[in-house]
Amino acid sequence: MNSRPEVTLKQLHCLAALAEARHFRRAAEIVGISQPSLSAQIQNLESALRIRLVDRVRAGISLTPAGREIAERANRMIAEERAMIDFASAATIGLAGTIRLGAAPTVGPYLLPHIVSSLHRKDSGLGLYVREDAPHSLEQDLARGEHDLLLTPLAPSSADF
Structure with missing residues (x-):
């Protein structure tokens, strides 16, 4: 049995917001959660992927090379999620x-x-x-x-x- 935590869409939304805002507090506002919750989501994502995604720097954060790539992929997944929701909404009518x-x-x-x-x-x-x-x-x-x-x-x- 795999004891590694699962990657969730919520975690990917948090990473995408962090990549956009470059600051934990602003990213938390974008996602609509507290800064400690956003920080925990990012830590859980790093744990699930077994890779460091974010470096804390003086002016906020910097994404690692892996963090940049995963944030780009997260944005594509979020776009697909939105497209799926839009499709389902249109399909109901x-x-x-x-x-x-x-x-x-x-x-x-x-x-x-x-x-x-x-x-x-x-x-x-x-x-x-x-x-x-x-x-x-x-x-x-x-x-x-x-x-x-x-x-x-x-x-x-x-x-x-």
Whole structure:
């Protein structure tokens, strides 16, 4: 069993704030915790990674070379965390992910430009994958779960749709 503590997002947020502020008190204000708590988070992160990240200097702090690299990686992880939260927020109201659309060649060229431009205007996180094929083939694909919806000129041939 590994007795080494885990790295947490909170620790990474603290390191990123410290890298930005270059001072424990200001970094603690950025993160919204006390200075002793921020100091403990950084110590726990150093312990978990088994490497010194921060040097205390007269004017505040200086990151070690490893500290600079890990702070950069922490910032990328924080950006991904924010992107994930934004995606999940948009997904709860149906504005994220990819819609797999099957379109008949007789309808797609006329309606899809309007649909696609509307999506781009809204600048949503919604993606659109379009496959053009004959209506009967598209229905079979829909039944297999390959499409989320169909755009065809005909009513479905099966009562299952």
